[in-house]
Amino acid sequence: MKTLNVELGERAYPIYIGSGLLQRADLLTRHVSSAQVAVVTNDTVAPLYLDRVLAPFADRVVETVILPDGESYKTLDSAGRIFDALLGKRFSRNAVLIALGGGVIGDLGGFAAACYQRGIPFVQVPTTLLSQVDSSVGGKTGVNHPLGKNMIGAFYQPRCVLADTDTLATLPDRELSAGLAEVIKYGLIRDPEFFAWLESNMDALLARDADALAYAIERSCRNKAEVVAADEKETGERATLNLGHTFGHAIETGCGYGVYLHGEAVAIGMCQAADLSRRLGWLAAADVARIEALLRRAKLPTKPPENLATERYLELMAVDKKNVDGQVRLILLEQIGRATLPRGIGMTQLRATLDEYGKA
Ligand SMILES: NC(=O)c1ccc[n+]([C@@H]2O[C@H](COP(=O)([O-])OP(=O)(O)OC[C@H]3O[C@@H](n4cnc5c(N)ncnc54)[C@H](O)[C@@H]3O)[C@@H](O)[C@H]2O)c1
Numbered sequence: 193m194k195t196l197n198v199e200l201g202e203r204a205y206p207i208y209i210g211s212g213l214l215q216r217a218d219l220l221t222r223h224v225s226s227a228q229v230a231v232v233t234n235d236t237v238a239p240l241y242l243d244r245v246l247a248p249f250a251d252r253v254v255e256t257v258i259l260p261d262g263e264s265y266k267t268l269d270s271a272g273r274i275f276d277a278l279l280g281k282r283f284s285r286n287a288v289l290i291a292l293g294g295g296v297i298g299d300l301g302g303f304a305a306a307c308y309q310r311g312i313p314f315v316q317v318p319t320t321l322l323s324q325v326d327s328s329v330g331g332k333t334g335v336n337h338p339l340g341k342n343m344i345g346a347f348y349q350p351r352c353v354l355a356d357t358d359t360l361a362t363l364p365d366r367e368l369s370a371g372l373a374e375v376i377k378y379g380l381i382r383d384p385e386f387f388a389w390l391e392s393n394m395d396a397l398l399a400r401d402a403d404a405l406a407y408a409i410e411r412s413c414r415n416k417a418e419v420v421a422a423d424e425k426e427t428g429e430r431a432t433l434n435l436g437h438t439f440g441h442a443i444e445t446g447c448g449y450g451v452y453l454h455g456e457a458v459a460i461g462m463c464q465a466a467d468l469s470r471r472l473g474w475l476a477a478a479d480v481a482r483i484e485a486l487l488r489r490a491k492l493p494t495k496p497p498e499n500l501a502t503e504r505y506l507e508l509m510a511v512d513k514k515n516v517d518g519q520v521r522l523i524l525l526e527q528i529g530r531a532t533l534p535r536g537i538g539m540t541q542l543r544a545t546l547d548e549y550g551k552a
């Protein structure tokens with residue numbers, strides 16, 4: 193097992209990464225000292241892993257909330273179902289909530305934990321590659337709104353993250369690829385050696401080689417933990433974790449939540465961000481091609497949806513948490529391994545990317 197720490201002073205917490213961790217009762221109980229435990233999960237993950245999470249808590253009062261699966265259920269209504277369950281059981285403010293599942297459950301469960309009685313402790317047990325490398329770490333919790341992705345939420349850190357890499361064995365291939373988009377993101381924004389490692393090891397990752405996956409998860413979490421420790425509330429460097437997300441969130445909202453997986457939308461968005469960076473004269477065309485090639489090798493889409501016209505894109509991008517005074521701000525690339533958040537972006541070049549990128 194590898195242990196990393198997210199260094200946030202009194203809110204610091206460990207990330208445990210390894211095989212067989214769900215069988216390690218001591219790891220979960222170490223961070224769950226209350227007599228009342230709520231487990232939030234969904235109807236895909238529950239039959240696979242709920243028993244293992246419940247096993248150490250036979251002597252506690254346990255409430256399980258099993259939600260329907262899908263991005264379209266990352267809503268205030270689902271959060272309401274969690275509140276109903278906790279209140280129904282008279283759960284106190286020291287009750288611990290365990291979020292067992294992918295990023296949807298982690299974001300939603302964390303949000304419910306942040307709100308219930310103004311905040312109860314919670315633990316992240318991520319079971320997808322995407323949630324093990326990204327969403328379970330850093331305390332961004334929230335739900336979607338019909339007008340925008342993750343528009344309702346809170347920064348609220350978990351007490352620990354327990355990433356059992358064995359759970360990836362049951363993950364569908366399409367979801368594995370979606371997780372690889374966020375892995376590639378770390379290489380692009382701040383870790384060029386990792387990007388090169390990914391170019392050399394993509395086949396091993398797709399073949400689910402255990403060592404390759406463990407290394408990619410650990411290096412991704414290390415990158416994310418460093419960024420979050422430096423800028424927890426996204427006043428600066430943390431915004432670079434949003435590479436491709438302004439375009440990607442527009443795709444997710446515009447096409448309907450769940451049509452494109454988050455990682456797929458981010459993959460397309462990173463290509464659009466790379467194309468725009470090239471148009472602005474910052475990124476070499478050869479690097480854009482290198483980025484597209486790695487994403488394609490990860491079996492991710494790189495071309496935007498045909499039915500999302502430029503004006504609709506711009507409307508959707510106007511609803512983004514990085515915007516200031518209503519002006520769109522985008523994370524762009526100066527080179528592979530270096531991201532930037534420019535003050536203003538040329539609307540002409542942005543329109544050119546939206547009009548032309550991937551349309552030929
Ligand atoms: N908070 C953050 O910092 C952050 C970062 C990145 C993404 N996100 C959010 O995370 C969400 C995407 O997360 P995701 O990609 O994990 O999607 P997800 O939570 O929808 O999970 C993907 C699918 O895999 C299933 N699943 C989960 N674990 C499984 C397993 N071990 N075996 C088989 N099936 C399994 C799920 O039921 C679901 O059908 C989006 O809502 C995105 O906005 C948040």
Ligand SMILES: O=C(O)C(=O)C[C@@H](O)[C@H](O)[C@H](O)COP(=O)(O)O
Nearest residue numbers: 326330332341342430433434437513
């Ligand atoms: O942790 C962060 O910060 C990120 O931006 C990670 C992203 O991968 C993630 O999708 C996040 O939820 C997007 O944040 P948002 O603030 O744009 O909703």
Ligand SMILES: [Zn+2]
Nearest residue numbers: 374437454458
């Ligand atoms: Zn993301």
